[in-house]
Amino acid sequence: MDTLSRTPKQLGSALRRYRKQLGLSQTALSSRIGKRQATISTLESAGSATLDTLFAVLSALDLELSLRRRSKGVRARLEDIF
């Protein structure tokens, strides 16, 4: 329900999973946002793209992006306990 990415490649893979969940092909997605299928391909597999392209894809996949501090594992941080 919540995918974490720390590299462009990881983000690309995550986007691919979300796209497939929606049953969309790269071509279908690309035409929705007015970009080329090849652009989606390199984004998903190499992680190379501009923020412009990224957010276009996000909105087409009905995704939102959130930032948070890196947590070191599952256990709560001290400041969350006391």
Add this chain to the structure above:
Amino acid sequence: MDTLSRTPKQLGSALRRYRKQLGLSQTALSSRIGKRQATISTLESAGSATLDTLFAVLSALDLELSLRRRSKGVRARLEDIF
């Protein structure tokens, strides 16, 4: 604790806030990741950048990126009910 972005500009603003929380100048941040201060400036204010630059900044600011489906508030969506 968790910043949401739907546009490159929003993401830029969020990054600026996180950077300032760490007490870093654009110059300090840029030198940590081997990029120009001008690159940080345009990322933060215009939101234009590559994913490569974005993730370099994220790791320098100790941030992680997560994706999730857009939820329109608390209530479930129609297609989740029927």
Add this chain to the structure above:
DNA sequence: GCCTTTTATGCGGAATTCCGTATATTGACA
């Protein structure tokens, strides 16, 4: 006000991304 730091902007040039188009490769499946 003045000074210092920080951020924004400008220049030419290199590198990358995106474009349209097209084709090659891969994968799924009857």
Add this chain to the structure above:
DNA sequence: TGTCAATATACGGAATTCCGCATAAAAGGC
């Protein structure tokens, strides 16, 4: 195996980002 959909890759060219460097403009302190 053969066929079709899906994805990866290639080409030249346009647009954008990044570079180093430099300076202009803004913001903060004293």
